Amino acid sequence: MSRLSHALSRGLLLALSCSVAVPALALDFREAYERALRHDPSWLAARSESAAGRHEHALGRAALLPNLSYRYSRARNDSEVRQSTAFGETTQDLDYTSHSSGFTLTQPLFDAAAYAQYREGAALAEAADLSRERARQALAVRVLQAYTDVLYAQDEMTLAEAHRLALREEARRSQRFVASGEGTLTDQLEVEAQSQVIEAQVIEAEDRLQAARNELQTLVGRLPSTASLAPLQSTSPTMGEGAPALDRWREWALARNPELAAERQRLEAARQRLNQQRAGHLPSVRLFASSRVSDSSAENQVGQRYDTDSVGIEIEVPLYAGGRVLAASRRADDTLAQARHELDATTAELLNDLERQYRMVLSSRRRIRAYRNAVAAAGARLEATRRSILGGERTNLDALNAEHQRFEAKRDLARARYDYLLAWLSLRWHAGVLDDGDIERVAGAFAD
Structure with a gap:
C-alpha cells in the first residue's frame, strides 16, 4: 500500500472518529420515531384535529335526542290603562310584579334535516379517525426520510473530510519532492487544484448535514450537538424479496388506504x-x-296565577323562505360534486405514488447489486493502481483518484440502501398496510 493510500485511509478513519458520539447519545430509528410521536408539530396538529373531528358524531346525534329547556322571567311593571266608557274615558295606573317559569321538553319524531345532520356527523367523525391514522403512518415515513438524509449527509461529509486530509498530506509530500528534485511541479499544481475543489465540497457537505439535522430536529425535538445516529448495518435484513405484484398492492390501497377511506367519508358527509x-x-x-x-x-x-301542563304534537310545514332552500341545495350539490372530483384526484395520485414506490423498491434492489459490484471493482482497481505505482506506471494521484472512487461507490451503495428502505416503507404506507411490525423491521436495519 502506498503512503498516499495510507494517508487517505487515515483521513477517513479520522473523519469517522469525529462523527462518533458517546453511545448514550446515539439515536436509533425506533427512538427517533417515538420521539417524533411526542414532538412533531404536524403530527400533534393532526392528532388535535382528529380529536376535534370526533365530536362531530355527538353534535349530529344531538339533533335526534330530546331537548329540555327551562325559562324563567321576572319583571316590575308600571302600566297605564285607558278605557272609553259611556261616562267618558277612564284611566287606571297599575303597578305590579309579574313572573313566569316553565320547563319545555321536545322530541323530534320526523325531521329529515336532523337525521341527515346525524349521518353527516358520523361520517365526519369517521373521517377524523382515518385522517389521524394516515398522519401516524406518514410520520414513520417522514422520520425515515429525515433520518436517512442525515446519514447520507454524514457519509458525504466523511468522504469530503477524508479526501481533504489526504490531499493536505499529499500536498506536503509533493512540496518536499519538488524541493528535492524528485517530483514534478505538475503533480503539485494538480494536488493544489484538487484541494481547492475539496474545500468547497467540504463546506457544501457541512451545510447539507446541518440542514438535514435541522429537519430531523423538527420532527424529534432538540438533539445534542454530539448526538449520533445508528448507522445502517452492513448486511441489513431483506424487507421482502417475494413482494406481491403491483395489482395486489393497488387492491390493498383501494381497500385499506386511510386517506382514501377518509375522502370517502367526507364525500358521504357532503x-x-x-x-x-x-x-x-x-x-x-x-x-x-x-x-x-x-x-x-x-x-x-x-x-292571577296559572299552573299549566301541556302535552302535544307540533307540525311545521315550510311554505316559502325566499329561495333560501333552493340556493342552499344547489350550493350543497356543487360541494358534493367537488368532493367527488377530489376523491378521484386523490385516488389517481395515490395509485401513481404507489406504483412509483413499487418500482423504486425493484430498482433499488438492482442498484444495490450494481453498487456492490462497483465497490468490489473499485477496490480491485485501487489494488491494481497501487501495484502500478510500484512499477512506475502510475502516480500517487492515480491512487488518490482510485481511493476516492471507492469511497464514492460505498457512499452511493448506502444511498441505494436508504432509498430501498424508504421506498419499501412508503409502499406499505400508500397501500394502507403499514403497522408497528413494519417499523420494527426498518429499525432492525440500523445498528445500535
Whole structure:
C-alpha cells in the first residue's frame, strides 16, 4: 500500500472518529420515531384535529335526542290603562310584579334535516379517525426520510473530510519532492487544484448535514450537538424479496388506504349535507311537553296565577323562505360534486405514488447489486493502481483518484440502501398496510 493510500485511509478513519458520539447519545430509528410521536408539530396538529373531528358524531346525534329547556322571567311593571266608557274615558295606573317559569321538553319524531345532520356527523367523525391514522403512518415515513438524509449527509461529509486530509498530506509530500528534485511541479499544481475543489465540497457537505439535522430536529425535538445516529448495518435484513405484484398492492390501497377511506367519508358527509338542505322543503313533526307557571302575566291578569301542563304534537310545514332552500341545495350539490372530483384526484395520485414506490423498491434492489459490484471493482482497481505505482506506471494521484472512487461507490451503495428502505416503507404506507411490525423491521436495519 502506498503512503498516499495510507494517508487517505487515515483521513477517513479520522473523519469517522469525529462523527462518533458517546453511545448514550446515539439515536436509533425506533427512538427517533417515538420521539417524533411526542414532538412533531404536524403530527400533534393532526392528532388535535382528529380529536376535534370526533365530536362531530355527538353534535349530529344531538339533533335526534330530546331537548329540555327551562325559562324563567321576572319583571316590575308600571302600566297605564285607558278605557272609553259611556261616562267618558277612564284611566287606571297599575303597578305590579309579574313572573313566569316553565320547563319545555321536545322530541323530534320526523325531521329529515336532523337525521341527515346525524349521518353527516358520523361520517365526519369517521373521517377524523382515518385522517389521524394516515398522519401516524406518514410520520414513520417522514422520520425515515429525515433520518436517512442525515446519514447520507454524514457519509458525504466523511468522504469530503477524508479526501481533504489526504490531499493536505499529499500536498506536503509533493512540496518536499519538488524541493528535492524528485517530483514534478505538475503533480503539485494538480494536488493544489484538487484541494481547492475539496474545500468547497467540504463546506457544501457541512451545510447539507446541518440542514438535514435541522429537519430531523423538527420532527424529534432538540438533539445534542454530539448526538449520533445508528448507522445502517452492513448486511441489513431483506424487507421482502417475494413482494406481491403491483395489482395486489393497488387492491390493498383501494381497500385499506386511510386517506382514501377518509375522502370517502367526507364525500358521504357532503351527500348528507345536501340531504340536509333539501329537507328544508319537508315538514317536521315534534312531540312536546311543557309545565309552566305564570303570575300576573298581563294587565288583565293582575293577581292571577296559572299552573299549566301541556302535552302535544307540533307540525311545521315550510311554505316559502325566499329561495333560501333552493340556493342552499344547489350550493350543497356543487360541494358534493367537488368532493367527488377530489376523491378521484386523490385516488389517481395515490395509485401513481404507489406504483412509483413499487418500482423504486425493484430498482433499488438492482442498484444495490450494481453498487456492490462497483465497490468490489473499485477496490480491485485501487489494488491494481497501487501495484502500478510500484512499477512506475502510475502516480500517487492515480491512487488518490482510485481511493476516492471507492469511497464514492460505498457512499452511493448506502444511498441505494436508504432509498430501498424508504421506498419499501412508503409502499406499505400508500397501500394502507403499514403497522408497528413494519417499523420494527426498518429499525432492525440500523445498528445500535
